[in-house]
Amino acid sequence: MFEVDTRIRVRYKETDNMGVVHHSNYIVWFEIGRSEFLRAKGISYLAIEEKGWMLPVIEVRCFYKQPARYDDMVMIRTRVHEFKGARLTLEYKVFREEDDTLLAEGYTVHAITDDGMKPVNLKKADPEMYNFFKMCMD
DSSP states (O other), X not given: OOEEEEEEEOOGGGBOTTSBBOTHHHHHXXXXXXXXXXXXXXXXXXXXXXXXXXXXXXXXXXXXXXXXXXXXXXXXXXXXXEEETTEEEEEEEEEETTTTEEEEEEEEEEEOEETTSXXXXXXXXXXXXXXXXXXXXX
């Protein structure tokens, strides 16, 4: 299974008064991981949108295990969990790089839509893009 690791350093603005990363930032980190995953596979979000396809998030879950803190170097590990012609699910694991501690894990589910936000089945609408997402599972 193809995975992409993306490193980021926790910024002060991402923490609360206790120096702990606010829970909402993990969802932002999932987006960073997702963008870097696509880029590592050879396409950007922008290129997908230029083809007329959108990937709106229709579900997100995050399970918090341990806190990340200011100045931690964290690794976001991203992979495709499931792809159906009109739906894509990505999984994420966030680790503290220093000690490889799992900080959080979760997933996002994306509808595949046209630029008018109507769901489409890529297998019929764009076989090339369909094959790209199938390849992401390898």
